[in-house]
Amino acid sequence: xxxxxxxxxxxxxxxxxxxxxxxxxxxxxxxxxxxxxxxxxxxxxxxxxxxxxxxxxxxxxxxxxxxxxxxxxxxxxxxxxxxxxxxxxxxxxxxxxxxxxxxxxxxxxxxxxxxxxxxxxxxxxxxxxxxxxxxxxxxxxxxxxxxxxxxxxxxxxxxxxxxxxxxxxxxxxxxxxxxxxxxxxxxxxxxxxxxxxxxxxxxxxxxxxxxxxxxxxxxxxxxxxxxxxxxxxxxxxxxxxxxxxxxx
Amino acid sequence: xxxxxxxxxxxxxxxxxxxxxxxxxxxxxxxxxxxxxxxxxxxxxxxxxxxxxxxxxxxxxxxxxxxxxxxxxxxxxxxxxxxxxxxxxxxxxxxxxxxxxxxxxxxxxxxxxxxxxxxxxxxxxxxxxxxxxxxxxxxxxxxxxxxxxxxxxxxxxxxxxxxxxxxxxxxxxxxxxxxxxxxxxxxxxxxxxxxxxxxxxxxxxxxxxxxxxxxxxxxxxxxxxxxxxxxxxxxxxxxxxxxxxxxxxxxxxxxxxxxxxxxxxxxxxxxxxxxxxx
Numbered sequence: 139x140x141x142x143x144x145x146x147x148x149x150x151x152x153x154x155x156x157x158x159x160x161x162x163x164x165x166x167x168x169x170x171x172x173x174x175x176x177x178x179x180x181x182x183x184x185x186x187x188x189x190x191x192x193x194x195x196x197x198x199x200x201x202x203x204x205x206x207x208x209x210x211x212x213x214x215x216x217x218x219x220x221x222x223x224x225x226x227x228x229x230x231x232x233x234x235x236x237x238x239x240x241x242x243x244x245x246x247x248x249x250x251x252x253x254x255x256x257x258x259x260x261x262x263x264x265x266x267x268x269x270x271x272x273x274x275x276x277x278x279x280x281x282x283x284x285x286x287x288x289x290x291x292x293x294x295x296x297x298x299x300x301x302x303x304x305x306x307x308x309x310x311x312x313x314x315x316x317x318x319x320x321x322x323x324x325x326x327x328x329x330x331x332x333x334x335x336x337x338x339x340x341x342x343x344x345x346x347x348x349x350x351x352x353x354x355x356x357x358x359x360x361x362x363x364x365x366x367x368x369x370x371x372x373x374x375x376x377x378x379x380x381x382x383x384x385x386x
Numbered sequence: 387x388x389x390x391x392x393x394x395x396x397x398x399x400x401x402x403x404x405x406x407x408x409x410x411x412x413x414x415x416x417x418x419x420x421x422x423x424x425x426x427x428x429x430x431x432x433x434x435x436x437x438x439x440x441x442x443x444x445x446x447x448x449x450x451x452x453x454x455x456x457x458x459x460x461x462x463x464x465x466x467x468x469x470x471x472x473x474x475x476x477x478x479x480x481x482x483x484x485x486x487x488x489x490x491x492x493x494x495x496x497x498x499x500x501x502x503x504x505x506x507x508x509x510x511x512x513x514x515x516x517x518x519x520x521x522x523x524x525x526x527x528x529x530x531x532x533x534x535x536x537x538x539x540x541x542x543x544x545x546x547x548x549x550x551x552x553x554x555x556x557x558x559x560x561x562x563x564x565x566x567x568x569x570x571x572x573x574x575x576x577x578x579x580x581x582x583x584x585x586x587x588x589x590x591x592x593x594x595x596x597x598x599x600x601x602x603x604x605x606x607x608x609x610x611x612x613x614x615x616x617x618x619x620x621x622x623x624x625x626x627x628x629x630x631x632x633x634x635x636x637x638x639x640x641x642x643x644x645x646x647x648x649x650x651x652x653x654x655x656x657x658x659x660x661x662x663x664x
Contacts, residue, residue, distance in 0.1 A: 156415035159462045160545040164538030167519070169526050173534050183529055190526035190534070194595050197519060197588070208644060229597075236648055253419035260426055260455045267448060269433060272455075276430035277413040284416070317656030320664045323597035324629055324651050328644065330592045331633035335642075336512045337584045345582050349589020350630075354622040360524040360590060364517075367586035371579040378578070 139297060145178045146215055147293035151285050153211035154242070157277075168192040168214035168235075175218045188218045191228040192235045194326035197333050209242020215292045216299060223300040229322030230315065234303070236325065245291070249284050256280050345370065396439055398477055398557075403470075406431045407553045410469060411546070414462040423459035428469070435473055439480040450476060453492055460499035461506025466549040468498050470556020478560075513580040514544045520587040524594065596626035600663055 153166035164170070172189015176182040196210035217235035220226070226234070256275050263272040334346055348370070353363060410431035417426035432454055440447035460468065472491060479486040518537035525533035602613040617624045633647055658664040
């Protein structure tokens with residue numbers, strides 16, 4: 139278990155250490171981490187399902203100005219191993235993921251505070267014309283030091299966490315567990331609501347309503363939904379174009 | 387003759403540009419700090435190029451190094467155009483163009499990073515990262531492993547391609563470039579279409595994955611009537627719809643207080659479950 143815990147700790151470092159930002163951004167999605175963690179723990183399918191379920195909560199994970207609203211990678215790296223080992227219900231895994239998502243924001247703030255040390259240091263290095271040192275202090279050193287910050291909590295949580303979760307589940311009354319599962323059914327709504335806010339434009343809200351009830355009534359596949367969506371958007375932009383032309 | 391030789395020696399090559407771009411994508415969010423954000427990543431990206439451009443003028447080099455460890459924060463992808471522009475301006479300045487003052491370079495950096503962050507974050511994270519998730523996560527939920535990776539691959543192709551393109555564009559066109567790109571109506575139109583697609587898809591996803599129903603029932607005459615049955619008769623998925631809308635307007639009104647919403651949801655669900663309402 140020590141090796142697996144270390145691997146999951148490394149996974150979290152790759153996800154949130156942010157070296158090659160674009161890659162880490164794609165990698166840190168719970169649905170991807172679910173497969174990776176599943177691979178490490180020997181159950182890819184379970185990891186995938188837990189990861190995809192947790193992903194629903196973090197649909198609109200926009201990081202405006204580097205402020206992460208919630209750390210989806212920490213949520214995934216702690217909840218998925220615990221869920222796989224204890225064979226949890228996906229909804230319960232989602233509810234378990236939530237507090238760690240919030241906790242991860244704290245890690246990011248600690249990191250950015252630690253990094254102020256390097257910016258302070260950089261002024262001195264420029265003054266002394268030590269430009270190679272400046273390079274070192276700009277990437278490699280912060281990256282390695284941040285690594286400790288990321289690796290350690292996940293390593294410890296994976297090593298001991300699942301037992302704690304198991305003990306917790308054995309004590310907790312069934313109505314509370316059902317309540318958590320119900321909350322797990324509702325919480326993806328937050329991810330969606332957030333995405334609506336991000337996509338902006340209040341006047342486009344009717345398209346959300348249309349999508350919602352078309353799906354409720356017809357229940358098509360998401361790819362079909364995408365075809366509807368693109369078609370509708372094209373038609374709307376056709377009308378818009380005409381309006382624009384009239385304006386000129 | 388001798389000046390020509392020096393100029394050739396100082397010339398920024400495509401390989402230099404590529405290395406600078408690669409370093410930017412490598413470092414961008416790593417040394418981020420509260421006081422200067424991505425400043426060190428910017429300086430890390432330009433470090434070698436500045437040393438090449440100002441090879442013959444250590445004092446100017448030092449000043450250039452100093453101005454590029456100052457506060458910087460933008461979108462990792464769209465912001466790449468700033469590097470291109472700054473490199474081309476620094477190069478001109480080193481070649482003796484007095485019109486390009488340090489103030490112009492600095493104000494251009496500061497002036498561009500905000501708008502580019504705004505447009506870049508909403509396109510990259512709001513659209514390119516989100517809409518493919520909306521399509522493929524449901525397939526992942528059905529157990530398709532490959533579906534887990536497609537949104538990431540789409541995002542990677544887009545962001546690496548786009549940022550390398552913009553980096554070069556910035557270098558070729560200099561400071562006029564951004565105004566051209568930001569001002570073009572085509573981008574506005576694409577964002578428009580993407581927003582509609584996104585909202586429609588989020589509507590479908592909300593209907594599919596927000597799960598809440600009530601087991602409440604009561605006796606009317608001789609029949610047992612379930613409340614959920616009545617609700618379904620009015621409008622399918624009424625409760626999930628009300629919940630997503632409620633959260634949406636809460637965020638609009640009170641700002642992004644996710645923690646509050648999560649706490650309310652946990653608390654209310656447990657209480658309502660205890661009383662048998664959920």
